Amino acid sequence: xTWTSPSARDRRDILRSTRSVTLVGASNNPARPSYFVAxxxxxxxxxDVTFVNPRLTELxxxxxxPSLADLPSKPDLVSVFRxxxxxxxxxxxxxxxGARTLWLQLGLWHETVAEHAxxxxxxxxxxxxxxxxxxxxxxxxxxxxxxxxxxxxxxxANL
Numbered sequence: 001x002t003w004t005s006p007s008a009r010d011r012r013d014i015l016r017s018t019r020s021v022t023l024v025g026a027s028n029n030p031a032r033p034s035y036f037v038a039x040x041x042x043x044x045x046x047x048d049v050t051f052v053n054p055r056l057t058e059l060x061x062x063x064x065x066p067s068l069a070d071l072p073s074k075p076d077l078v079s080v081f082r083x084x085x086x087x088x089x090x091x092x093x094x095x096x097x098g099a100r101t102l103w104l105q106l107g108l109w110h111e112t113v114a115e116h117a118x119x120x121x122x123x124x125x126x127x128x129x130x131x132x133x134x135x136x137x138x139x140x141x142x143x144x145x146x147x148x149x150x151x152x153x154x155x156x157a158n159l
Contacts, residue, residue: 002111003111003114003115003118003124003126005125005126005127005128006123006124006125010123011125011128011133011137012133012137014077014101014123014125015077015130015133015134015137016137017076017100018047018076018077018100018101019047019048019076020047020048020049020050020073020075020076020077021041021045021047021048021049021050021075021076021077021078021079021130022049022050022051022052022068022071022075022077022078022079022099023037023038023041023049023050023051023052023079023081024052024053024068024078024079024080024081024082024090024093024094025052025053025080025081025082026038026051026052026053026056026059026064026081027053027056027059027081028056028059032081033081033105033106033129034081034105036131037079037081037105037129037130037131038051038059038060039060040131040134040135041130041131041134042060042062044134044135044138045134045138049062050062050063050065050071050075051063051064051065052064052065052066052067052068052070052071053066054066054067067093068093068094068096068097068099069093069096069097071097074097074098074099075097075098075099076099076100076101077099077100077101077103077130078094078097078099078101078102078103079103079105079130080094080102080103080104080105080108081105082108084108084110087104087108087110087113088110088112088113088116090113091113091116091117094117094122095116095117095120095122099122100122100123101122101123101124101125102114102117102122102123102124102125103124103125103128103130104124104125104126104127104128105127105128105129105130106127106128106129106132107127108126108127109126109127110126114126
């Protein structure tokens with residue numbers, strides 16, 4: 001069986017119903033995609049954002065938890081920044097944590113994991129960036145992939 005990705009409307013509905021986002025594999029390296037996503041989520045959304053990484057204790061002024069089981073509350077959406085071979089174990093942790101959505105970031109596609117999580121009742125999104133999708137549906141995504149304020153069809157009042 002080939003897994004089918006949720007439609008754009010379904011992804012939008014998932015993001016609209018989400019109240020908390022946990023980033024698994026969050027990094028304190030500003031060059032890493034997880035750091036960029038973390039800063040976007042904290043600055044541009046109302047989500048309660050938490051981080052999981054057993055090698056960190058703090059990120060962007062917030063505590064970092066060693067595992068999903070250590071979170072103080074149940075996450076709605078878990079966005080995963082881990083290598084392909086780690087995904088089956090991460091999916092089991094996401095299911096055990098009681099999350100509603102397993103979101104695998106750009107470049108991550110694992111049909112067995114998707115089917116396992118979907119069979120457990122989770123929404124599953126693969127090979128999509130939660131930051132890009134949120135910005136797309138919130139109106140903050142422009143041609144450059146983010147809101148630079150440079151590319152605009154709006155007339156400036158000063159011009």
